[in-house]
Amino acid sequence: MTVKTKWLGVVVALLLVIVAAAGCAGKGQTKTGEGEQPGSLSGSIKIAGSTSVQPLSEELADAFMNKNPNVSVMVAGGGSSAGIKAAQDGAAHIGASSRELKPEEKTGLTETVIAKDGIAIIVNPKNGVSELTLDQIKKIFAGEITNWKDVGGKDAPINVFTREEGSGTRGAFEEIVMGKDKKITGKAGVQNATGAVRTAVERDENAIGYISLGSLNEKVKAVTVDGVKPSEETVLNGTYKISRPFIYLTKGAPTGVVKAYIDFVLSPEGQKIVGEKYVPVRK
Template sequence: MNNKRKFLAYLLVGIMVFSVVFIFTGCKQASQKEAAQEAKITMNGSTTVFPIAQKAAEVYMNKHPNVKISVEGTGSGNGIAALIDGTTDIANASREIKPEEIEKAKAKGVNPYETKIALDAIAIIVNPANPITNLTKQQVIDIFTGKITNWKDLGWKDTPIVVVSRDTSSGTYGTFMELVMPHGAQITDKATFQSSSQALKNTVATTEGAIGYVGLGYLDSQVKAVAYEGIMPSKETVVNHTYKLSRFLYMYTNGEPKGEVKNFIDFVLSPEGQDIVESVGFIRIK
């Protein structure tokens, strides 16, 4: 009887040990499978593209719980530099990649691949207290180079003009310089330079004599867009090519996008993704 009890006890212990090992092995395999299925995407770059990227990432992650997407808005130049250095999967940019950036990328074995995701326009903005409604190209040049320094010279009151610009790593800065400023011209050294579109907008919104420039997605009642050469920035004037400060917005990858990165960019270009583009104030391309 004692031998039988011992046998049953050994059998019970054996079953318990086997069960623990089986459960542990099963959990480990499930954990490994889950880890294998999880994908991470990093995006870095343009603060203009940031609202599109952030909203699209939120919606995409809700649809795909195993995908984790991080988004940073550090400026187009910084995003492209991160792509070249291999520290980001997607570089968001509000300008085309420069030839010298392509050369630097190829020297490091990186092949920048361009995907257009939206249309945008650069809007010249002033404080809502400013009654000015239109500026010519020459007036904008004279303001930003420091030739005109007081609003009284443009028909308003005796108020100093506070020039607010994006910093030089910004794609919006690069596009503004390309489309507005004469070759070789420099923005006045008295300007205030901001590292993001939101910071620039906030400065203009809280400074009576300020003037700056942002993408369409940053326009709201806090600031006032003025006509440029008699044309207001809008979806209609960008699409019909009457507003001259329009541009594409981009996502750059190392070679043609693959795997989950491709799936995400395809989502941005899908009808739902393009609805997101419009919902944050930009213009769909599809």
């Protein structure tokens, strides 16, 4: 073999190694998500933050991973403040918050509202009370107002029903209505499901409780709060006060597989999942 032929063989071998390496590197990269067919995305996403948003994120992540088996979406809690910090620090690709951000928390973050959470205050249809103020609701659930006559109803005791500790609906109610200075009365009847609260109120003319807006039916009556009727419209426009946004936060505009996931969440398919328990922000 001549020297010239030997060097030609070395060059060809090197070219083959380079091409093979490039192919392997391409397989390990995260796809951009733009123009990709379903199932062709790959990469990983970490979501952290609000424990109220967490169950919804888990459902959305499962649906997204079913469509894209090469993508891993990890969902963790920690609270809204932790989610905001995780997005700011880059510890998570997406931070989740169930409250509006303070001005000083917004720096460098892109906010995407993925859902709204509305909670209806319900009474028995035979109850003459149809409207309450937010302050009256707080005092009723704190055990400070105990008779319906004190809020415009008949002379009868108020029977309070609440969800169990750890319930996301209870957590939202405590955060929005009770605040940090009041606790739900220990005399309240505790129910372990939305349907159980609704049934308890349906069967007791003197009962009051709270359930997710999407679980309302004709067997109970939702009262107006500060003159506003609970509905998807009033939750979306912010006039119904017992509501809050579910927000995804990214450091800058989302890109790549993270953008693909958020686009899925806002798509008709993703918003259908949202609408099973919450108020969708897009139709």
